[in-house]
Amino acid sequence: MEKAFTSVSAFSKCNEGRIKMAKTVLELQQITKSFTDKTKQTEVLKGIDFSINEGEFITLLGASGCGKTTLLRIIAGLESADTGSVLLEGEDITKKEPYLRDVNMVFQNYALFPHMTVAENIGYGLKTKKVPKKEIATKVQEMLELVQLEGYEKRMPDKLSGGQRQRVAIARAMINQPKVLLLDEPLGALDLKLRRQMQLELKRLQKKLNTTFIYITHDQEEAINMSDRIAVMHDGVFEQVGTPNEIYYQPETSYVASFVGNANLYHKADAVYAVRAESVLINETECTLDAVVIEKSFAGGQLRILFALSDGQKITASRFGIDYDLKVGEQAKIGWKEDSAVRVIANEN
Amino acid sequence: MKIKRKHSFSALLLPMYLFTILFVFLPIVYMIYISFMTRAEVWGFDTHVTLQNYMRILEPLYLDTFVRSLKLAFTTTVLVILIGYPFGYFMAKLSAKWKARMMMLMMIPFWTSSLVRLNGWVIVFQSNGVLDKILMGLGITTEPLKLLYSYPAVVFGMIYALCPFMILSVYSSVEKMDWSLLEAAVDLGANRRKAFFDITFKMTMPGLLSGVVLTFIPSMGLFFVADILGGSKVVLVGNIIQEQLTKGRNVPFAAALSVILMIMTSLIIALYRKIAGADANISGLG
Numbered sequence: 001m002e003k004a005f006t007s008v009s010a011f012s013k014c015n016e017g018r019i020k021m022a023k024t025v026l027e028l029q030q031i032t033k034s035f036t037d038k039t040k041q042t043e044v045l046k047g048i049d050f051s052i053n054e055g056e057f058i059t060l061l062g063a064s065g066c067g068k069t070t071l072l073r074i075i076a077g078l079e080s081a082d083t084g085s086v087l088l089e090g091e092d093i094t095k096k097e098p099y100l101r102d103v104n105m106v107f108q109n110y111a112l113f114p115h116m117t118v119a120e121n122i123g124y125g126l127k128t129k130k131v132p133k134k135e136i137a138t139k140v141q142e143m144l145e146l147v148q149l150e151g152y153e154k155r156m157p158d159k160l161s162g163g164q165r166q167r168v169a170i171a172r173a174m175i176n177q178p179k180v181l182l183l184d185e186p187l188g189a190l191d192l193k194l195r196r197q198m199q200l201e202l203k204r205l206q207k208k209l210n211t212t213f214i215y216i217t218h219d220q221e222e223a224i225n226m227s228d229r230i231a232v233m234h235d236g237v238f239e240q241v242g243t244p245n246e247i248y249y250q251p252e253t254s255y256v257a258s259f260v261g262n263a264n265l266y267h268k269a270d271a272v273y274a275v276r277a278e279s280v281l282i283n284e285t286e287c288t289l290d291a292v293v294i295e296k297s298f299a300g301g302q303l304r305i306l307f308a309l310s311d312g313q314k315i316t317a318s319r320f321g322i323d324y325d326l327k328v329g330e331q332a333k334i335g336w337k338e339d340s341a342v343r344v345i346a347n348e349n
Numbered sequence: 350m351k352i353k354r355k356h357s358f359s360a361l362l363l364p365m366y367l368f369t370i371l372f373v374f375l376p377i378v379y380m381i382y383i384s385f386m387t388r389a390e391v392w393g394f395d396t397h398v399t400l401q402n403y404m405r406i407l408e409p410l411y412l413d414t415f416v417r418s419l420k421l422a423f424t425t426t427v428l429v430i431l432i433g434y435p436f437g438y439f440m441a442k443l444s445a446k447w448k449a450r451m452m453m454l455m456m457i458p459f460w461t462s463s464l465v466r467l468n469g470w471v472i473v474f475q476s477n478g479v480l481d482k483i484l485m486g487l488g489i490t491t492e493p494l495k496l497l498y499s500y501p502a503v504v505f506g507m508i509y510a511l512c513p514f515m516i517l518s519v520y521s522s523v524e525k526m527d528w529s530l531l532e533a534a535v536d537l538g539a540n541r542r543k544a545f546f547d548i549t550f551k552m553t554m555p556g557l558l559s560g561v562v563l564t565f566i567p568s569m570g571l572f573f574v575a576d577i578l579g580g581s582k583v584v585l586v587g588n589i590i591q592e593q594l595t596k597g598r599n600v601p602f603a604a605a606l607s608v609i610l611m612i613m614t615s616l617i618i619a620l621y622r623k624i625a626g627a628d629a630n631i632s633g634l635g
Contacts (some may be wrong), residue, residue, distance in 0.1 A: 078532050098535045099544075111533035115551050124547075128538035176537065 024090075025212050026075070026180050027051040031084035033070055044070045046236040047084070052180070057206055057213045059223040062233035063259070068216045069108075071233075072182050075214065076105045088179055099128070104173040105182040109189070110165045112157040118144075118168050119153035125176040143171040146205065163194045170202070174209065181206075183215045187222065199225055220260045224248060232256045239347075253345045264315045265344075272346040277304065279340035280317035282326070287335035291315065293326050307334055377611070384604035394601045402605035411589065415609070418586040421500075422568040425507040429515045429564045432508065434557060437519030438549075441526075455513055467506060467577045474502055474578070498580035506574040511567060515560035522556025523549070555625055562621050566614045586610050 033045040044067040052058050060068040073079035075086055077098030085094045093101055104125065112121050122143050123136040131139075144150050147167035157165060166186060173181055186202070187195045203226050206213050217223055223230045224244040232239045232247060232255070240252045251257035254265050257274030264275045281287055282305075291307035294314075298304075302318045305326065309315060315334060326332060384402055386394040405411065440451050458466060473479045474497040484490040496502050526549060534544035572587025586606060593603035 076536055078536065097540070098532075099538050099540050105533075105536045107529055107533055109527075109529060111527070111529040113530060113533070113548060124534070124539075125537035128534075128543065172537070 023054045024051050025054045025056075025088070026214075027085075027087040027090075028071075028075075029085045029087070031071065031074060031081045031086070033067070033074065033079070033082050044236055045074075045081070048236075048238060050231065050238065050241070052212060052214065054212055055210045057203070057215065057226060057228045059215045059217060059227040059230045060233055061217060061220060061223040061230050061260070063218055066233040067236045068233050069184055072105070072184055072214065072216055075180070076103055076182055077101050078105075102178055103180045103182060104176050104178040105184065106169050106173045106186045108184045108186070110157075110169040112165055112168055112172070114157055116157075117153060118149065118155050118157070118160070121157065121168055122171045122175055124172065129176075139175055143175045146174075146208075147171045147201075162190050163198065166190065166198060170205070174205070174211065177209075178211070180212045180214060183213060185216050185218070187217075195222070202226065224260075230260075232259060234259070234347075250342055251344055253347050255347050257342070257344050262316070265346075266315065266341065267313060267346075272344055273341040274344045275315070275336050275341050277316045277318035279336050280315060281335050281337070282317055282324075283333050284335070286337055287333035289315075289334050291332050291334045293328050293330050293332065296324070296326075296328060298322050307332065309334075380604045381608055383601050384608045386601045386604075388599050388601050392598055392600075399601075402602045403609075405602060406605060406609060411606070414584060414586055414589055415613075417584070418569050419613075421504065421507070421583075421585060422565050424504055425511065425568040426561055426565045428504065428508050429512050430557065430561065433512050433515030433560060433564075434519050436512075437516040437556070437560075438523050438553075440516065441520045441523035455516065459513075463510060464573060464577070467510075467574060470502075470506060470509070470578060471497060497578065498582050500579070500583055503575050503579040503583045506578040507568050507571060510571060510574060511564045514563040515557075518560040518563060519553060519556045522553040526552060558621055558625050562618060565617060569610060569614065 028048050028050045031045050031048040032043070034041055034043045036042075048071060060071065062068045070079060074081045077093070077096060081094065085092055087093070088102060113124065116124070119137075119140050123140045126136045126139060140153065141150075144153060147170060149164060149167050149171070152160070152164065152168075157168065160168065166189075169186065170183075183202075187198050190198060199222060202213075205211075215223075215226065224247075227244055229241060230244055230247045231241045234255050240247060240256045242250070247256060247260050251260065251263065251274050254272050254274065257263040258265060261276060264277060264280065266273045266275055290310045293305055294308045295306040296303060297306075301320070303321055303324055305317045305319065305324060307315045307317065317334065383394055385398050385400070387397040387399050387401070389395050406415075440448065443451065471478075475481075476493040476495055476497065478497070480496065481490070481493045484494070485492075530548050530552070531544050534548045535541065539547060569585070570587045572585060572591050575583045575585045575588055576591075587610075590603045590606045590610070593599045593606065597603075
């Protein structure tokens with residue numbers, strides 16, 4: 001055995017006494033990738049530079065087609081970059097075969113082997129590494145316990161619910177104790193309630209095993225809930241990398257501001273300011289802008305009031321509750337405190 | 350749900366049942382009945398019950414023929430797997446445009462009678478035929494190979510006739526493959542070879558098995574292939590049945606041979622179903 005398999009419980013115990021130390025585990029250098037489709041060439045990744053620390057939970061957040069899945073597949077080795085390098089603990093693995101890389105992936109559709117039982121699925125990674133059968137069985141049991149699927153080892157994947165399949169997929173990847181675990185929208189197929197629950201569980205697992213996670217999602221709430229750092233991807237580049245707080249309260253570009261939490265973009269002279277809907281004040285002393293209510297809607301526990309300013313710009317304000325003392329068509333004064341407007345680079349399309 | 354709808358369905362299935370009873374079940378019963386009768390002087394049979402026909406099959410001459418037929422079917426099937434599986438596999442991985450073209454190429458021969466096509470191979474294989482002329486012209490051989498009317502020629506004819514079934518059945522199961530499963534296997538440390546055998550091969554097993562059934566069973570009965578390409582040198586069960594019916598005019602004996610052949614093929618289908626499992630998603634094979 002090249003690497004001794006530390007038992008899960010022992011692993012978590014030593015984890016408790018761990019001193020937090022920023023050690024780079026994965027480094028991406030100038031990654032580019034283009035796809036050619038007949039005559040059209042699309043640049044999917046335009047030079048990604050990034051480094052990830054051990055035990056970090058990183059989320060790649062972006063709309064579909066921003067290149068986040070391609071980046072993940074390049075790290076896994078399922079796709080090769082046109083230029084640039086991937087370094088895993090300092091070793092250049094850019095050209096290394098995917099089956100030799102010490103990273104594992106949780107696929108979007110789970111990709112469970114339909115002809116294998118839950119236990120065989122989870123143990124597959126260890127089987128390919130020729131780990132003795134007895135040891136595999138023990139590890140599989142530990143994993144099943146960890147993802148709360150004890151007693152399901154003999155089931156076939158098609159006899160499981162969506163959430164259970166998800167757990168098997170996670171267990172199958174995590175049993176290998178990869179240096180980095182890649183998760184491609186793993187909760188995308190689950191309903192909202194289950195998704196919330198799995199978010200918490202994933203976070204718990206990640207902390208417990210101290211595995212580095214690179215997590216893909218297009219759901220900003222999920223990203224904010226789970227991540228240590230978020231990388232907002234747009235059009236093949238990282239727009240901004242930062243903690244959920246930084247991304248939410250100090251967006252650097254108008255794309256980040258509007259994608260994460262739907263901030264208002266207020267144009268004044270040549271500058272663009274991001275103002276969160278909850279920071280928009282109505283008929284208070286700071287309010288200086290004339291506005292007309294053009295729409296009211298209730299969503300996500302909040303009432304959203306859409307105003308049109310006299311110059312035609314639209315601003316949304318949000319309030320708790322289901323109604324507010326303003327009717328559609330009514331005039332109002334709106335504004336915001338100076339520090340709740342963040343100047344951003346304009347790049348929204 | 351299912352129980353409620355069963356009634357209306359069975360009414361719709363009635364013509365199929367009638368057809369099966371009239372044209373499949375009754376003829377088989379009749380054939381089994383004849384197989385216990387005595388041969389008539391001129392044609393047909395006399396209604397004297399006898400086991401003589403079955404006793405005769407135990408004669409070495411006929412037993413050997415059964416063994417030979419099984420061997421040929423086995424050889425044919427193995428070769429058809431070796432050719433048909435890769436063919437079907439790679440065909441399923443072609444682009445949509447090329448898939449359609451390949452499918453067309455595979456279908457065109459079916460528009461011609463297989464007898465005509467087999468006689469085409471006679472022209473190719475006969476002494477100083479097309480193949481010999483090409484090989485001798487190129488200086489690869491110096492004298493005719495005398496390929497026609499030989500065992501290899503019959504095997505070739507069988508492969509030629511049956512390979513498309515294997516190709517299509519493998520093709521359809523490979524086409525249904527979810528390739529992300531293969532990526533998952535590679536991601537979990539399997540090299541491409543291991544991933545192929547652990548995932549792709551296992552998952553396309555039903556296609557391969559139904560291809561085996563579609564090859565093995567007909568290859569025991571395709572008497573005209575042995576007739577046309579094997580001449581009188583290669584005699585299979587199918588040939589004996591045909592000869593007993595025509596030249597030998599021994600209808601009961603032909604019936605008895607057919608019953609044994611039928612039992613053998615039924616056993617193979619039963620074996621196939623056992624391997625493929627009761628819940629195999631490859632129905633339509635009885």
